[in-house]
Amino acid sequence: MHRIKTFGISKPDESEKFRKLFDKHISGFNGWLERDEAFFLYELSKMVEDELAIVEIGSYEGKSTVALSAGSKENVITHAIDPHTGDISEVSAGIKVDTYRNFVSNLLASGVSNKVVVKRMYSQDAAKEYKGPPIGLLFIDGWHTTDAVITDIDSWLPYLDPHGIVVFDDWGDAEVWAGISDRLNNLPKLLGAVGKDLAFTNSTKIQQSPIGVFAKRTYTRLRILNTLRAIKMTLRRKLI
Numbered sequence: 055m056h057r058i059k060t061f062g063i064s065k066p067d068e069s070e071k072f073r074k075l076f077d078k079h080i081s082g083f084n085g086w087l088e089r090d091e092a093f094f095l096y097e098l099s100k101m102v103e104d105e106l107a108i109v110e111i112g113s114y115e116g117k118s119t120v121a122l123s124a125g126s127k128e129n130v131i132t133h134a135i136d137p138h139t140g141d142i143s144e145v146s147a148g149i150k151v152d153t154y155r156n157f158v159s160n161l162l163a164s165g166v167s168n169k170v171v172v173k174r175m176y177s178q179d180a181a182k183e184y185k186g187p188p189i190g191l192l193f194i195d196g197w198h199t200t201d202a203v204i205t206d207i208d209s210w211l212p213y214l215d216p217h218g219i220v221v222f223d224d225w226g227d228a229e230v231w232a233g234i235s236d237r238l239n240n241l242p243k244l245l246g247a248v249g250k251d252l253a254f255t256n257s258t259k260i261q262q263s264p265i266g267v268f269a270k271r272t273y274t275r276l277r278i279l280n281t282l283r284a285i286k287m288t289l290r291r292k293l294i
C-alpha cells in the first residue's frame with residue numbers, strides 16, 4: 055500500500071499574540087503594511103537567533119518595526135533606520151512630514167521600545183557606522199527607486215549572516231524589481247513572497263518551516279497570476 059505524504063502547505067495560523075498586536079496596535083498606525091505582510095515579518099523575526107540582529111530600512115510610523123520586534127526573541131535587537139522626513143509620495147508632493155514623534159510613541163504603546171534601536175538617519179550612513187552583530191533579518195522598505203534599492207543592498211549585504219534573510223517590500227514595483235534583478239547574483243536563494251514582500255534566504259531551517267512553505271506557495275500563486283495577466287494583455291492587444 056502506498057502512503058501518501060502530505061505537507062503542511064497552508065499559511066500558519068495567527069497566534070493570539072499576533073492577533074492582539076495587530077488589532078490593538080499595528081492596524082491603527084499610519085502606513086501601508088498589510089496584515090499578511092505584518093504576519094510574515096512577525097513569523098520570520100521569530101527565527102532570528104539570539105546572537106544576530108534585525109535591520110529595518112524605512113520605518114515610517116512603525117508598522118513593520120513593531121511586527122519585527124514583537125515577534126523576535128528577547129535578546130534580538132531591531133535597528134530601525136529612517137530619517138523620518140516622510141514617504142516618497144509625500145516628499146514628491148511637497149508635503150512636509152515628521153514621522154518621528156508618532157513612531158516613538160507607537161513603539162512605546164506596543165511595548166517594544168526596549169528591543170528597538172532607533173537610528174534617525176539614512177540607511178547608507180547608518181551602514182557606515184554599523185558595528186554588528188551580523189544581521190539575521192534585513193527588511194528593505196526605503197525609497198522605491200532602482201538606485202536607492204541598489205544602495206541599500208550594497209550597504210547592508212556585507213553584514214548579513216550566511217543564513218540571514220533579506221525581505222524586500224513592494225518587489226512588484228518596476229523600479230524595485232530593477233534594483234533587485236541588478237543584484238540578484240549577490241542575494242541568497244529566493245525563499246518566496248507574500249503580499250508585496252519578497253524574501254531571500256540560504257537557511258534550510260527557514261525554507262522547511264511552515265512560513266517558508268507559506269511564502270513559496272504564495273509566490274507560486276503570484277507567478278501564476280502574473281502569467282495570466284500577461285496572456286490577457288497579449289490577447290487584448292491582438293483583438294484591438
Ligand SMILES: C[S@@+](CC[C@H](N)C(=O)[O-])C[C@H]1O[C@@H](n2cnc3c(N)ncnc32)[C@H](O)[C@@H]1O
Binds near residue numbers: 086113153
Ligand atoms: C513606505 S515607508 C516605510 C513604511 C514602513 N515600513 C511601515 O511598515 O509602515 C518608506 C520610508 O523610507 C524612509 N526612507 C527613505 N529613504 C531612506 C533611506 N535612505 N534610509 C532609510 N530610510 C529611508 C522614508 O523616510 C519613509 O519613512
